[in-house]
Amino acid sequence: MKKTVIIKSGLTLILMSAVMLLSFIACTPKVQQQYYVDNSTESDDNGEENDSINTAVADSSLFTYQMAMEIIQPGCKCDEKFFADLFGNLGLPMQLADRYISDADWGGDSPAISYCWGNGVKYEDYKFTATDDNYFGVNFNFFFDESRKTGRVTRFVIITSSEQWYKQFTKDFTADGIKYLSNVDPQVYGKKGKQYQKNAEPDEHTTEQPYYYVYDFSTNGHYEVEIGYDNGIDI
Numbered sequence: 001m002k003k004t005v006i007i008k009s010g011l012t013l014i015l016m017s018a019v020m021l022l023s024f025i026a027c028t029p030k031v032q033q034q035y036y037v038d039n040s041t042e043s044d045d046n047g048e049e050n051d052s053i054n055t056a057v058a059d060s061s062l063f064t065y066q067m068a069m070e071i072i073q074p075g076c077k078c079d080e081k082f083f084a085d086l087f088g089n090l091g092l093p094m095q096l097a098d099r100y101i102s103d104a105d106w107g108g109d110s111p112a113i114s115y116c117w118g119n120g121v122k123y124e125d126y127k128f129t130a131t132d133d134n135y136f137g138v139n140f141n142f143f144f145d146e147s148r149k150t151g152r153v154t155r156f157v158i159i160t161s162s163e164q165w166y167k168q169f170t171k172d173f174t175a176d177g178i179k180y181l182s183n184v185d186p187q188v189y190g191k192k193g194k195q196y197q198k199n200a201e202p203d204e205h206t207t208e209q210p211y212y213y214v215y216d217f218s219t220n221g222h223y224e225v226e227i228g229y230d231n232g233i234d235i
Contacts, residue, residue: 062165063090063138065172065227068156069212072229074203077150080113083142087117092138096123112151113142121159128159130222136160155228166223173214173227184215193217200229208232 067086071078087094096116116123118137121130128139137159144151160166177198184193196214203210208231215226 062136063158065169068227071153077152079150092117092119095121110143111146115140115142128157130159134161136162155226157226159224161221166218169225178212178214191217203231206232
């Protein structure tokens, strides 16, 4: 009798093991396809601009007119990583990142970063200067949204010892329709130079005519230009 019970118990254990094995196989998850999920809340309206900038970076060793123009376009949003990648790929290390409040003396409250990227340059006390015989530098103010760390740039100041870069820059903005307007007032700018300009698309936020501009302060082998977008609104 005991022998029969042992046999039955053995069969029961075998059956239970088989059931558990089948249950385990049935519950094992299948290998699933991996999906990329973009958790960013930022609009992709400017994807084409950023893509073309990245393409230009791969084909250039210096910050070009085309790159600057794409970034200053109305509605173009960037973040700090974008600039780190852009200038890092160009071999232009960051020299300054000074956070401040724009127009604080006049009641402004826009957070911004004053940036300087380049080789053989520095930016101190609101002055952009060369520290080497061969140099290339870019200075600009990045106005950003504190809550989302994205923002925009309206102007770039570029200094360089490269005549080749300067000639190409001049050729590019001339071909793009930016034309000579007048000499700048030395009393206002503290130095001699020329202003170039072309009208931009009307801005719905102002009755003033927005425009793109280039100020050229180049002299004697030192090339200095400012390129920007002005929507006619005083900050």
